[in-house]
Amino acid sequence: MNASTLPSYPRHWQRYTAGQRLLRFALYLLFIAAIVQSARTIDVIPEFLYDAPQQMGDLLNRMWPIDWGSFRGTVSSALLETLHMATLGTMLAIVLAVPVGLLAATNLTRNRGLNLLARFILVSSRSINSLVWALLFIAIFGPGAVAGTMAIAFRSIGFVGKLLGEAIEEAQPGPIEALTATGASTASIIQYGYWPQIRPAFWSIVLLRWDINVRESAVLGLVGAGGIGMALNSAMDLFQWDRVALILVLIFAVVILAEIIITRSRRSLL
Structure with missing residues (x-):
C-alpha cells in the first residue's frame, strides 16, 4: 500500500x-x-x-448544660404533635396524590388533557415550599397543627404523584395487554396488572416521603404551624438556650430514629 x-x-x-x-x-x-x-x-x-467564633462559643456555653427537666410538658407534647403532623400529612397526601398520579401516567390515562392537568397539579405542589403552604393554611385555619398537617400534605402531593406516575409508566406492558385482551375493567387492570409491578416503588415513595415530612414538620412550627418548631421558636424568643439545646437534640434523635424505622420497614415490606 x-x-x-x-x-x-x-x-x-x-x-x-x-x-x-x-x-x-x-x-x-x-x-x-x-x-x-x-x-x-x-x-x-x-x-x-x-x-463569629466568639459568639458561637458563647452560645454553646449558654446551651450547656441541657435542660433535660423541661422535656415533660410542652416539649414532649410538641414532639408528639410533630410526629402526628408528619404521619397524618403523609397519609392525606397519599389519598390525594394517587388519583393524580394515575391521571399523569400516559400509558394508563390516554387523555392528553387529563395528563396535562395532572402534571400541572404535581408541578404546582412541588413549586411551592412547605413554609409557604404553611403560611397559606395558617391564614385559613389559623396557627396550629391543622395548618401544618395540610401544608405537609399539599407539599407531598407533587412528590408522591410524580414518582408514582413514573413508576406506572415504567411498568411492563405484557401483563397489561393480557388483562386487556380478556376484557378486564380498568380497576382490575390497575389491581392485577400495575399494582404488583409498582408495589415496591410505591412503598419506597411513601416511606421516603414520611421521612422527609418528619424533618419538615419540625421546621413548620417556626411560622406557627404547630409541632416542636413552635416550642423551639418560643424558647429562642425567651433566650432559653438550655431548652433550645434540648429541642435540637430531640429533633436530631427523631430524625435518626425515623431513618432507622425507614430502613427496617423497607427490608420487611420490600
Missing part, C-alpha cells in the same frame, strides 16, 4: 475540540462572574464575621 493513500491522523491527541474548549472557558468565566457578582451584592458585615 502506498504511503500517500494511508489515512492521516492528528499527531497530538486532544480531549476537547476548539469549540468545546471555548465553551468550557465561557462557562468557567460565567461561574466566576456569578460568584463575584453575588459577593458584591450580598451585604456582608466584616465585623460580624470576625467575632
Whole structure:
C-alpha cells in the first residue's frame, strides 16, 4: 500500500475540540462572574464575621448544660404533635396524590388533557415550599397543627404523584395487554396488572416521603404551624438556650430514629 493513500491522523491527541474548549472557558468565566457578582451584592458585615467564633462559643456555653427537666410538658407534647403532623400529612397526601398520579401516567390515562392537568397539579405542589403552604393554611385555619398537617400534605402531593406516575409508566406492558385482551375493567387492570409491578416503588415513595415530612414538620412550627418548631421558636424568643439545646437534640434523635424505622420497614415490606 502506498504511503500517500494511508489515512492521516492528528499527531497530538486532544480531549476537547476548539469549540468545546471555548465553551468550557465561557462557562468557567460565567461561574466566576456569578460568584463575584453575588459577593458584591450580598451585604456582608466584616465585623460580624470576625467575632463569629466568639459568639458561637458563647452560645454553646449558654446551651450547656441541657435542660433535660423541661422535656415533660410542652416539649414532649410538641414532639408528639410533630410526629402526628408528619404521619397524618403523609397519609392525606397519599389519598390525594394517587388519583393524580394515575391521571399523569400516559400509558394508563390516554387523555392528553387529563395528563396535562395532572402534571400541572404535581408541578404546582412541588413549586411551592412547605413554609409557604404553611403560611397559606395558617391564614385559613389559623396557627396550629391543622395548618401544618395540610401544608405537609399539599407539599407531598407533587412528590408522591410524580414518582408514582413514573413508576406506572415504567411498568411492563405484557401483563397489561393480557388483562386487556380478556376484557378486564380498568380497576382490575390497575389491581392485577400495575399494582404488583409498582408495589415496591410505591412503598419506597411513601416511606421516603414520611421521612422527609418528619424533618419538615419540625421546621413548620417556626411560622406557627404547630409541632416542636413552635416550642423551639418560643424558647429562642425567651433566650432559653438550655431548652433550645434540648429541642435540637430531640429533633436530631427523631430524625435518626425515623431513618432507622425507614430502613427496617423497607427490608420487611420490600
